[in-house]
Amino acid sequence: MNRGNVRVLDKNLVVYLGGGCNSVVLTSIDGKEAIIVDTKWLSSAKRMRNLIKAPKVTIINTHFHMDHSRGNGLYPEAHVVSGEVNWRHWDFDSGKSKRPDRILRTGDKIVLKLDDELIHIWDLGPAHSENDSIVFFEKRKLLVVGDLVVVNQHPVLIDKNTNLSMWRQLLDLIEREIEFDTLVPGHGPLSDKAEVLTMKRYFAAASAVASDSTKFGIEKQNFQMYSSFPVFGSFRRTISFMRREIEK
Ligand SMILES: [Zn+2]
Numbered sequence: 019m020n021r022g023n024v025r026v027l028d029k030n031l032v033v034y035l036g037g038g039c040n041s042v043v044l045t046s047i048d049g050k051e052a053i054i055v056d057t058k059w060l061s062s063a064k065r066m067r068n069l070i071k072a073p074k075v076t077i078i079n080t081h082f083h084m085d086h087s088r089g090n091g092l093y094p095e096a097h098v099v100s101g102e103v104n105w106r107h108w109d110f111d112s113g114k115s116k117r118p119d120r121i122l123r124t125g126d127k128i129v130l131k132l133d134d135e136l137i138h139i140w141d142l143g144p145a146h147s148e149n150d151s152i153v154f155f156e157k158r159k160l161l162v163v164g165d166l167v168v169v170n171q172h173p174v175l176i177d178k179n180t181n182l183s184m185w186r187q188l189l190d191l192i193e194r195e196i197e198f199d200t201l202v203p204g205h206g207p208l209s210d211k212a213e214v215l216t217m218k219r220y221f222a223a224a225s226a227v228a229s230d231s232t233k234f235g236i237e238k239q240n241f242q243m244y245s246s247f248p249v250f251g252s253f254r255r256t257i258s259f260m261r262r263e264i265e266k
Pocket of ligand 1: 083131146147165
């Protein structure tokens with residue numbers, strides 16, 4: 019793990035940025051338990067695995083996409099919490115790692131406790147993926163949103179269940195309902211509530227172009243600093259997904 023990508027927010031909570039996705043690890047005061055939100059993939063998953071010493075591990079996956087779940091297999095004994103999806107998709111993306119022990123359904127809200135921290139998990143249903151959950155560390159006012167928010171980059175639209183209109187509604191809900199100071203996006207640097215507003219503006223811009231293509235040039239300019247992802251993440255792709263939903 020590149021040291022620059024490890025953010026120690028306090029004695030017990032560390033954010034590992036990048037290497038697939040951003041991950042959060044909360045370790046109990048006695049060092050015996052850890053809660054991991056999203057496990058990365060490939061060599062970054064292994065590097066993070068080597069840094070986690072707690073014998074008892076709970077994994078929360080914000081969603082099943084492989085850059086967030088492929089590392090699960092490195093923790094065969096872990097208790098896994100994640101949303102219900104087509105299990106063939108789960109098997110493929112997670113590299114056939116164990117299916118969740120605790121399966122959440124759209125609308126479910128559960129709370130885990132570790133020392134004096136309450137960890138709220140909300141299953142919000144299909145938006146970026148087939149089923150997206152967010153995780154709120156109440157005492158720390160830290161919110162992990164998976165890929166519902168990405169920073170300085172175009173969202174990767176890869177899932178045929180992507181539902182942009184629901185995604186935009188969920189951003190409204192996150193902005194309205196949750197009092198948080200720190201935002202851990204799925205990809206990109208740590209941020210705060212302002213980034214939820216930026217993501218909303220991004221979708222509003224894509225939506226404006228979807229209904230009036232003459233606005234493409236001007237709207238694109240506002241996001242020209244964003245990095246794109248080969249084939250699956252660009253302003254054009256977001257607009258075409260937007261258009262498909264409008265035409266439905
Ligand atoms: Zn994703």
